[in-house]
Amino acid sequence: MPEHLAPHGAEVERDTLGHPLVKPQLIATDLDGTIIPYSQTHTGYVSPRTLAAFTAAHDAGIRIAFVTGRPMRWMSALAPTLGPMGPAIASNGAIIYDMNTDTVMEAHPMDQRLVADVTNELRSLYSGAIFGAETLTGLIMEPEFIPAASREQARKAQDIPPITADPVNSVSVRSSRWIESEKITDRLAEHPDVVKLMIKVNGHDPDDLLMTVRAHFGDRVQVTHSAPGISLLEISRGDVHKASTLADYAASMGIHANDVVAFGDQRNDEQMLRWAGTSYAVQSGHPGLFAEADVVAPACDDDGVAEMIEHLLTLPE
Structure with a gap:
């Protein structure tokens, strides 16, 4: 199971439905x-x-x-x-x-070596794995991480500039940049600050995939899931x-x-x-x-x- 902080609330006074009796801060x-x-x-x-x-x-x-x-x-x-x-x-x-x-x-961010190690281990576990990495300088993604049919719709909705290999220094543009690469690990030297590593493994039950990957890595990294019905896991540093x-x-x-x-x-x-x-x-x-x-x-x-x-x-x- 992922690391978590001590639970709270045992001493909070509540009504019969579970609501607190005073306003939160x-x-x-x-x-x-x-x-x-x-x-x-x-x-x-x-x-x-x-x-x-x-x-x-x-x-x-x-x-x-x-x-x-x-x-x-x-x-x-x-x-x-x-x-x-x-x-x-x-x-x-x-x-x-x-x-x-x-x-x-x-x-x-995750350590660059940790990103490479986790990615390589997951490739050995799942031959069809597709990776993406959110960094402080944009999204690095492998082909089909975002299916081509979905890209234009997402780009229009979020006003995302066309994919480019050029690094971007502007803060406002930085936060919406897509960078495509055959392997995300090929671009880590240029975009080292990975804040979230993602793996998509089509054809797997998301909950089963989550439990398997969590068991494999233990507390080395945080592994979670947030996209209903999509076999996409999100991985962060072990303490984040x-x-x-x-x-x-x-x-x-x-x-x-x-x-x-x-x-x-x-x-x-x-x-x-x-x-x-x-x-x-x-x-x-x-x-x-x-x-x-x-x-x-x-x-x-x-x-x-x-x-x-x-x-x-x-x-x-």
Whole structure:
């Protein structure tokens, strides 16, 4: 099992449904499948009700953190709506990113040798493996990591420049660059700061694939999954996950885990839900998270997170 921080919340006073009895000091939420419907992943649409709930929480003095598996190149488009509320903890905890200024505030990249070793071991385990690597200078991807039919749609939706081999120094362009390579390891010297390694193995059950790869690597790396129905695993440094970076961020503001509520929907939210004083899994998410959560909220498409925040805002300080 992946490393995780000590769980909290045992001493939090709750109502019969599992909600805390006082307002939280920090709300941490996943994005896709939690407050952004999966049908809107490329647009980043957040419903008016959900946006209003977060705005009200922010205006009430509650800190907000968006904790996501998304790379930073998917975040700048959300800046107009979400940027004023708080930072993005992106790439499963590997980056703290300021959406407003397109600036990396903190980064926890993998060692270049570790990336090469993990990639080579996975190639020996899965002959059909296809790799991608999110770096601080763009996405390195092998052919068919993003199928050709999907590339143009994604590029238009995210305003991604054409694929190029040239390094980019501009911060605003850097965060949306695609670099194609026959093997991602061929480009690590030029793009060494890998914050998330990804492996796609078509034809495998995602949960089975996750358990097998986790068992193979133990605590050498973090291995998780966040894309429903897609055999795509996300790999980070052994000490980096959503909970570890969120815990450091909360501590920097003097906020205890018991005063944090967290929302999530997939396996990459497991540790965050365990760590937070109060945790919510959305009904539309992975069933494996329901046991980790204090409350199962209504589905993402039904504004479940907004409904929970609306309730939290009625609580005393």
